[in-house]
Amino acid sequence: xxxxxxxxxxxxxxxxxxxxxxxxxxxxxxxxxxxxxxxxxxxxxxxxxxxxxxxxxxxxxxxxxxxxxxxxxxxxxxxxxxxxxxxxxxxxxxxxxxxxxxx
Amino acid sequence: xxxxxxxxxxxxxxxxxxxxxxxxxxxxxxxxxxxxxxxxxxxxxxxxxxxxxxxxxxxxxxxxxxxxxxxxxxxxxxxxxxxxxxxxxxxxxxxxxxxxxxxxxxxxxxxxxxxxxxxxxxxxxxxxxxxxxxxxxxxxxxxxxxxxxxxxxxxxxxxxxxxxxxxxxxxxx
Numbered sequence: 376x377x378x379x380x381x382x383x384x385x386x387x388x389x390x391x392x393x394x395x396x397x398x399x400x401x402x403x404x405x406x407x408x409x410x411x412x413x414x415x416x417x418x419x420x421x422x423x424x425x426x427x428x429x430x431x432x433x434x435x436x437x438x439x440x441x442x443x444x445x446x447x448x449x450x451x452x453x454x455x456x457x458x459x460x461x462x463x464x465x466x467x468x469x470x471x472x473x474x475x476x477x478x
Numbered sequence: 479x480x481x482x483x484x485x486x487x488x489x490x491x492x493x494x495x496x497x498x499x500x501x502x503x504x505x506x507x508x509x510x511x512x513x514x515x516x517x518x519x520x521x522x523x524x525x526x527x528x529x530x531x532x533x534x535x536x537x538x539x540x541x542x543x544x545x546x547x548x549x550x551x552x553x554x555x556x557x558x559x560x561x562x563x564x565x566x567x568x569x570x571x572x573x574x575x576x577x578x579x580x581x582x583x584x585x586x587x588x589x590x591x592x593x594x595x596x597x598x599x600x601x602x603x604x605x606x607x608x609x610x611x612x613x614x615x616x617x618x619x620x621x622x623x624x625x626x627x628x629x630x631x632x633x634x635x636x637x638x639x640x641x642x643x644x645x646x647x648x649x650x651x
Contacts, residue, residue, distance in 0.1 A: 402631070402634070403623050404623065404624050405630070407507075440634070443637070444633075444637040444638065473627075475584060476583070476599070476605075476612040476616035477598040478582050
């Protein structure tokens with residue numbers, strides 16, 4: 376099933392002394408930012424930081440995805456450490472998808 | 479600038495090509511056209527292979543043809559084409575269309591109101607050409623979108639739970 380976030384064995388639990396590096400891509404433009412986060416930050420906090428780094432504002436209907444397309448909306452309250460331990464989106468490459476009209 | 483209920487306006491060819499070439503590196507993300515598997519048919523036409531992935535793991539190959547005649551004030555034209563002819567005939571090419579079921583953001587119509595194929599999404603030119611209704615916040619904005627948005631949204635749908643395979647079976651070869 377493709378809508379399950381990627382779960383792969385992780386390598387090192389503390390792989391960067393400055394905190395884990397996350398990468399977030401705005402799917403409207405393919406602009407990406409990389410920054411250090413903290414293991415104790417929640418995914419929601421990382422998402423909020425990413426908007427600032429991308430010079431974007433959140434809008435209703437925005438969705439956070441793992442690279443590959445799996446939704447992370449059910450994990451926003453988990454910390455990066457918890458996501459690491461649960462092996463969710465282990466490469467920490469996230470995407471912001473904005474809702475469209477259609478159908 | 480794109481707006482609902484208004485017919486798209488052609489860009490000058492030089493402006494369209496310049497905007498396309500400006501945004502192409504972002505779409506490619508460091509890859510060459512060859513590395514991405516994309517093909518530029520002419521100055522304003524791009525072929526992008528995409529894959530649909532069904533819940534059972536089955537993978538289906540598609541070819542999306544993007545046209546930039548009205549770009550960047552309007553989104554690119556986006557239609558799925560027959561991989562042999564590189565065009566789309568509503569009478570014969572239904573098998574080259576993905577089937578999306580139950581998504582309220584995007585759908586793919588074989589022949590929308592007898593106007594041809596419609597990738598019904600506010601990030602495609604055809605959506606505005608048929609004067610489809612749209613919420614203001616969803617209207618294409620060249621300050622906030624480039625054609626990566628079109629590819630990314632269609633690609634997302636093809637990997638989502640809404641993807642249900644081809645609209646028709648492929649003919650035997």
